[in-house]
């Protein structure tokens with residue numbers, strides 16, 4: 001069964017490609033390489049023994065996308081990972097984010113309609129939830145993104161919900177990721193952001209391999225057990241497995257309709273939990289200093305993973321030590337390759 005992955009050479013897309021191939025699916029990847037590298041295709045091949053068909057295109061380019069669908073008949077589903085995802089950049093360049101992250105979805109839906117492809121899994125984010133004091137967060141919680149990036153995720157959710165309502169034969173699953181970290185056990189796939197990382201784990205890894213001097217912990221006066229921010233970190237391979245479970249659901253339920261699921265562990269870890277665990281399993285490499293809070297950050301955020309467990313049969317299994325170990329292995333391996 002053929003599955004089209006947009007942004008399939010990116011961090012989450014590539015890990016999902018591996019799990020799909022290992023589950024017997026036939027994967028086709030489109031990616032514009034704006035935030036990924038062609039070498040990831042060889043890594044997928046090395047891990048699985050399968051080199052997916054690849055097209056370097058911009059998903060917003062309708063003509064190019066039509067060609068992909070013409071050359072690959074019987075696509076069963078599209079998993080839409082492609083999109084810009086830097087919160088800070090989205091504040092500085094909102095139009096770039098709205099244009100790319102919305103246009104890609106509009107174009108996909110129009111081409112899918114033309115080729116009668118009726119299954120869509122969307123890479124959404126916990127960032128669509130409004131700030132909440134109450135934890136854990138379940139799928140019924142109020143929505144309200146606080147930055148242009150998050151709003152593109154929220155607006156895409158609404159486009160897909162409305163489209164599915166108007167086209168009952170079209171099935172949509174929205175997957176709201178909490179904080180994906182970690183890397184494939186092979187050390188061949190991992191998170192490889194351009195420039196200085198915004199997110200915690202890639203920053204820690206660059207400190208650990210000596211590319212950055214120390215970690216700045218943004219705030220230690222939050223209302224949490226140790227004053228540092230608490231998040232729900234989920235291993236990227238668990239996240240990838242969550243996509244396979246969502247796809248299986250669509251395969252086994254012809255007129256599925258609409259599903260919305262958190263992909264998280266239900267466990268909140270603080271920044272100091274992450275740093276201390278990382279140093280425990282990777283021989284104490286990361287120095288840190290406390291710094292000012294980062295604007296827009298919240299005290300704590302972690303998921304209720306119950307709905308995905310009950311309806312998709314998905315439960316994250318990998319622990320924090322594995323997330324820290326695998327992240328570092330990838331960074332070490334990747335740095336040595338430079």
Ligand code: WQD
Nearest residue numbers: 087125127179198199200203216217218229230231271297
């Ligand atoms: C985690 C914690 C920081 C960096 C973001 C996006 C969200 C999603 C996941 C895409 C916070 C602290 C971080 C650093 C630090 N991405 N931190 N020093 O902000 O929870 O979520 O990534 O969907 O949309 O908003 O993740 O990794 O940036 O921060 O102290 O150098 O680490 O304050 O408490 P975040 P993060």
